[in-house]
Amino acid sequence: MRFTKNLKKFLMFGALPLSIFFVVLVVPFSQGIYLTFTDWNGFDFNKFVGFDNYVKSFQDETFWSTLQFTGAFVVVSLVLINVVAFGLALIVTTKLRSANIFRTFFFIPNLIGGVVLGVIWQFIFNSALPSISYMYEWPIFQDSWLNETDTAFWALIIVTVWQQSGYMMIIYITGLISIEPDVLEAARIDGASALRTLLSVKIPLMAQAFTISLFLTLRGGFMAYDVNLALTGGGPYRSTELISMHIFQDAFRLGNFDTGQSKAVIMFILVAVAALVQVSVSKRMEVQR
Amino acid sequence: MAKMTFTAKARTSTARTIVWVIGLIVSVAYVLPFVLVLINSFKPKMEILDNPLSLPVEFTWDNFNQALQKMEFFRSLTNSILITTLSVGSLILISSMLAFYLSRTKNKFTKVTFLILVSSMIVPFQALMIPFMAIFAPFVSLNNQAALIFFYMGFGVALSTFLYHGFISNIPTELDEAAALDGASDFTIFWKIIFPMLKPVTATVAIINALWIWNDFLLPVLVLTPETQTLPLSTYLFYGAYATEYGQAMAGLVLAVLPIITFYLILQRQFISGISSGAVK
Numbered sequence: 001m002r003f004t005k006n007l008k009k010f011l012m013f014g015a016l017p018l019s020i021f022f023v024v025l026v027v028p029f030s031q032g033i034y035l036t037f038t039d040w041n042g043f044d045f046n047k048f049v050g051f052d053n054y055v056k057s058f059q060d061e062t063f064w065s066t067l068q069f070t071g072a073f074v075v076v077s078l079v080l081i082n083v084v085a086f087g088l089a090l091i092v093t094t095k096l097r098s099a100n101i102f103r104t105f106f107f108i109p110n111l112i113g114g115v116v117l118g119v120i121w122q123f124i125f126n127s128a129l130p131s132i133s134y135m136y137e138w139p140i141f142q143d144s145w146l147n148e149t150d151t152a153f154w155a156l157i158i159v160t161v162w163q164q165s166g167y168m169m170i171i172y173i174t175g176l177i178s179i180e181p182d183v184l185e186a187a188r189i190d191g192a193s194a195l196r197t198l199l200s201v202k203i204p205l206m207a208q209a210f211t212i213s214l215f216l217t218l219r220g221g222f223m224a225y226d227v228n229l230a231l232t233g234g235g236p237y238r239s240t241e242l243i244s245m246h247i248f249q250d251a252f253r254l255g256n257f258d259t260g261q262s263k264a265v266i267m268f269i270l271v272a273v274a275a276l277v278q279v280s281v282s283k284r285m286e287v288q289r
Numbered sequence: 290m291a292k293m294t295f296t297a298k299a300r301t302s303t304a305r306t307i308v309w310v311i312g313l314i315v316s317v318a319y320v321l322p323f324v325l326v327l328i329n330s331f332k333p334k335m336e337i338l339d340n341p342l343s344l345p346v347e348f349t350w351d352n353f354n355q356a357l358q359k360m361e362f363f364r365s366l367t368n369s370i371l372i373t374t375l376s377v378g379s380l381i382l383i384s385s386m387l388a389f390y391l392s393r394t395k396n397k398f399t400k401v402t403f404l405i406l407v408s409s410m411i412v413p414f415q416a417l418m419i420p421f422m423a424i425f426a427p428f429v430s431l432n433n434q435a436a437l438i439f440f441y442m443g444f445g446v447a448l449s450t451f452l453y454h455g456f457i458s459n460i461p462t463e464l465d466e467a468a469a470l471d472g473a474s475d476f477t478i479f480w481k482i483i484f485p486m487l488k489p490v491t492a493t494v495a496i497i498n499a500l501w502i503w504n505d506f507l508l509p510v511l512v513l514t515p516e517t518q519t520l521p522l523s524t525y526l527f528y529g530a531y532a533t534e535y536g537q538a539m540a541g542l543v544l545a546v547l548p549i550i551t552f553y554l555i556l557q558r559q560f561i562s563g564i565s566s567g568a569v570k
Contacts, residue, residue, distance in 0.1 A: 006394055009475055013390035017383035017446050018402065024443020025409055028421040035420055042423060091312040096305060098312070104557060105316040108323070111549050113504030113521045119528045120322050120542055127535065128325060128341040135340065162319065167564065174565040194304075223413045226506045230525060244415045248507075251419045261419045268416035275411055 042257040053262040074221035085168030107166035118230025175209030211282035330539035352540035360527035376441035388453030496563035
């Protein structure tokens with residue numbers, strides 16, 4: 001009786017959403033892992049090849065340089081996005097005139113997709129900044145930053161920080177305003193300076209916001225594709241390809257479906273391990289309230 | 290507060306002024322790229338090359354006329370609106386239903402299912418994109434817009450269900466029980482009693498998913514054809530083809546960001562509160 005009632009409920013509410021989830025996500029994901037152990041060419045496969053595809057992936061030198069470039073990008077963007085976002089949140093939560101207008105402006109880049117933002121900055125780096133530099137005779141922007149690997153890295157970072165800091169700012173604002181005013185009042189009466197209050201009271205009490213924001217930026221850093229494509233397109237000479245673009249190129253441009261998919265699985269493992277480590281470390285730092 | 294000395298007051302007000310000035314400078318820096326695009330969209334090509342910072346001398350709408358036509362603006366705008374609203378609408382329906390089922394029926398199966406849904410959020414699309422395209426190629430060639438909406442339902446259901454689940458768990462079950470005693474079926478309980486109470490989360494779910502789907506690039510680029518392309522796709526292709534026609538390219542970019550910024554300025558409060566309640570779960 002109870003079983004039939006549960007089954008009826010499942011069919012009425014759970015069956016459709018879960019089958020869509022299963023077909024769209026679970027099936028391709030499991031099949032993707034399975035296929036990395038075969039000589040799959042995008043259509044079918046003849047035999048199992050063990051770990052050959054993974055060995056081949058790690059023998060690919062461009063993959064190693066992509067991994068290094070991605071690692072640097074993830075670390076630098078993670079630090080800068082969160083520092084900037086936290087700073088913006090502090091500005092907006094200081095009782096200021098026009099705080100709401102500031103918040104509106106800081107959030108705007110986040111509304112727009114990475115491809116459109118990337119293209120806007122491509123114009124800025126390739127055309128606007130060089131011609132302004134010539135006009136005022138500044139040396140640093142005369143050559144487009146997108147022509148050299150090192151400067152192109154920083155161009156990617158600038159655009160990514162500009163795009164994502166607004167979103168993380170919202171998370172930090174929510175954290176900052178959730179702190180009870182009594183606690184801050186107590187700190188003030190004890191004579192704590194603004195900096196002391198920030199470091200010893202505010203940040204520990206809103207550690208959950210850091211956990212979430214660090215998780216989102218970490219995951220975002222590994223998955224970054226749109227800005228990469230529209231800003232540098234991986235150039236010069238595939239030297240600024242982040243891992244997503246590398247996988248895309250390997251599979252859909254070069255037709256290496258077997259190594260492409262192994263690299264995709266490696267990417268998944270990297271994201272999962274990094275995120276688990278980050279979340280468990282951050283959780284330990286959260287104060288129980 | 291009452292006993293604040295004069296110097297302390299003066300110090301806080303100087304500090305506030307400094308913070309205000311920093312805020313102002315950063316705000317200007319954040320919108321400057323858009324301003325640059327906007328002023329250049331009204332200028333002919335030579336004037337842009339001369340000085341990208343100058344205001345337009347001769348105000349021309351020509352760039353916009355060209356861009357509207359060449360990027361098939363209205364067609365891609367319609368496609369974007371169609372795909373976003375249908376995907377978000379279906380996501381709201383299926384996720385609220387699933388969350389209701391998972392939070393109201395407590396057994397091993399629902400527990401494990403919920404855990405799988407939550408952990409699936411860590412899987413990057415790139416990790417399954419290659420077999421995904423191989424599996425769904427026939428469905429995509431049948432009707433690529435329907436396929437895309439179906440895919441968004443699959444990829445979005447985990448986060449949306451998670452958001453609804455947290456909210457539904459806080460609604461007392463006595464409500465359901467009372468309605469059941471009055472003879473209401475599960476179907477009626479959900480649609481007549483629970484679903485109307487979910488409005489705040491529904492707003493969050495709608496905003497978070499709409500932003501994602503509206504701006505998504507990688508999935509549409511794999512799935513859609515030129516006739517069905519969305520705004521980010523047509524902007525990217527248009528810019529690629531006309532990048533040297535600076536004025537037109539800038540006008541194209543203005544057109545690309547205009548709809549979403551207008552929408553945001555109208556519904557600003559909902560956007561901010563939707564995102565903050567969605568992210569902090």
